Amino acid sequence: MRLSLLFIFLSIFGFSQTGTYQFPKIPSSISVPISLPISEIQRLTNQSITGTLYEDQSYENNDNDQLKTKxxxxxxxxxxxxxxxxxxxxxxxxxxxxxxxxxxxxxxxxETQFRVVMNFISSVEFSQNWQVKTTTSTAGFVWREKPVLDFGKIKFPLASVIEKILVKQQKDFTTVIDAQIQQKMNLQPYIIKVWNNFSEPMKISDEYNTWLKITPQTVKMSPLEIYLDKMKTTVSIDLFSETFVGTKPSKNPLVNAVPYFTPAQNLGKEFLLKTTTNIPFSEATAIAQKQFQGKEFPFNEGKSKIKVEDIKVYAENENVVIEIQTSGKVNGISYIKGKLVYDAQKHKIGFTKSDFKLKTKNIFHKAITSLFEGKIVKMIEQDYGIPFLDLENASKKSIEESFNKEYQKGFKLSGKVMDFKPTEFLISDEHITTVVDTYAKVELKIEGMSF
Structure with a gap:
């Protein structure tokens, strides 16, 4: 079973390279509000505290009190x-x-037997080693059946004698309650399972042999808050997200203990997870050729035409260059240098120009460069785009399926993706690495588990 707060982003683009390509190691975080019903704490406490709680088998102890108790x-x-x-x-x-x-x-x-209800007040918190910690004090007791020793004609009421003992024993029970809860209600084994689930890289595309590797770093937790019917806290996991193409990356070492969490205030209910997708420039070129190659467009108020004979997309330092070979009124090669941008309305990765050059042997063509530049740049900026909607819809569906499952008995996750969009484009010689921001919220409800 994999507790998947890891999100599978299915690439719609092909990969042409051989060997292994590693994307940037991106810091990110996941925040998970946790809800624990009071009824669940009550159930777990009853499960943990059973049978004999105290026994005194000696008459001589406690200043020779001649009393045994159970x-x-x-x-x-x-x-x-x-x-x-x-x-x-x-x-x-x-x-x-x-x-x-x-x-x-x-x-x-x-001997005699009697019944009493002891009341205790406990403050509750999580220790940094993931154990539930209580600090318990006494709050009096109520007789349900008072003790009486029956010596035939003589009835010897023990309530006044026993009350003194009960006051002392009730104080001793506070230590028993705190020790039992801390010993039994330990989340460390469950956190270890979750942590180790992150160790194995996930194959996110068989077709393109693509792997996602998540490496948890640190954990934060907000103070526990008690409401009328539940206790709530929020856990935030800082992690690195890496994408690999080619050979499966090595997994992270398994752990026998997870790091202590760092106490933190005001951890949000929503979180931002960053991951990457990869677009080879060969695919970006193929998309541009499908959109523009062979296309004719009017020029100079319709008096002439220009035809796109070929188009290429490639990298130049941190910029993207769109190289367009045209014939007709302008016979030459245009170089449009610029940056990639995300058009949220059209759900596509678009292009915005920062520099333009026209290479042509015709001096007259050079004279109309400004007019031609305005025409062709406008066409590219309006029409060129790498489609993102299919990937966006598939990823949202996959994420929300991962968000709404019971991965392990007693651990039920529910959540929703609010936004999913590219926010940064990292340019290398062969690839456009798209950093995708996923804004989401999830909640973990702990109910029905067993310690």
Missing amino acids: VEKDGEITMKALTNNRLLFSVPLKIWAEKGIGTLGLYSYQ
């Missing part, structure tokens, strides 16, 4: 949210006691 859980522990990030625990207990009555070493022993 304290057992007597029903479901209930919880209620309080102000200031606290929970009220009500713990029903069944207590067995055997008391010796006598003096000078001669005692008569009688």
Whole structure:
């Protein structure tokens, strides 16, 4: 099972190179609000705290009190949210006691059984090692059945005696509760599974042998907040996203423990994930040829025509050059240098000019360069474009399918993609590397898991 906060971007473009091409290593982050119902904490607490909670098997300890006791859980522990990030625990207990009555070493022993509900107030937080940490204090107790020793004609009420012991034991129970919760409610094993799921590179295209590698770096967590029916926090994972074409990259080493999280305030519910897609210049040229090669357009108010004989797209330093060979009124080669831009309205990667040159042997043609430049540049800027809509729709669908699944029992993810668009274009000799920003929000609901 792969807990995939990794997003599969299916490339619609071909790759012509052999060997391995590695895209830039891009820093990014994922924020995941986490919701944990109070009812789930109650269920997990009841699952964790069972059976005998305390036992005193000696008459001689506690200043020779001649008392043995055994304290057992007597029903479901209930919880209620309080102000200031606290929970009220009500713990029903069944207590067995055997008391010796006598003096000078001669005692008569009688046992009794009674019931009480102990109340505790706990503040709750996550330790940086991913354990649930509680700090518990006492909040009194209520008798459900008072203790009485029956010596036949003599009934010996123990409530006043037992109350003193219960006050001390209740204080001791706070340590037991905190230790049990910290020991049992440990998220570290689950976080390790999630972390190691990122270690294996994902093949995102069989056709073009393309791989996506995610490397988690650090984790942040906001303070836990308690509401009427749930506890909430947000986890943010800083990571690197890398795309490879060719040989499968090596996987990240598996871990036996994940880094402690860094406490952080105001982690947003939405996040921005950056990844890359690749467009070879051979494909950019093929798109331009399909759009313009053989096309004729009117010139000089329709008095003459110009025909596009050939067109190429390639890199020059950090710029893109569109080279156009024309015939007709202007017979020569035009070089339009510029930058790529994303047209969100038309869902395409377009082009904007920064420099123009016309290479021609005809002196007259040079005289009309300005008029020709305006015409052909306008045509390129308006009509040339690398289509992005199919990739955008396929990626959104894939991401939202990944966002709305129960990847592991008790971990249900739900989310939505708000925006998906190219924001940066990195130019190399053979490729246009498109940095894609995905704006999304997800929420993880923990319910039904077992520690």
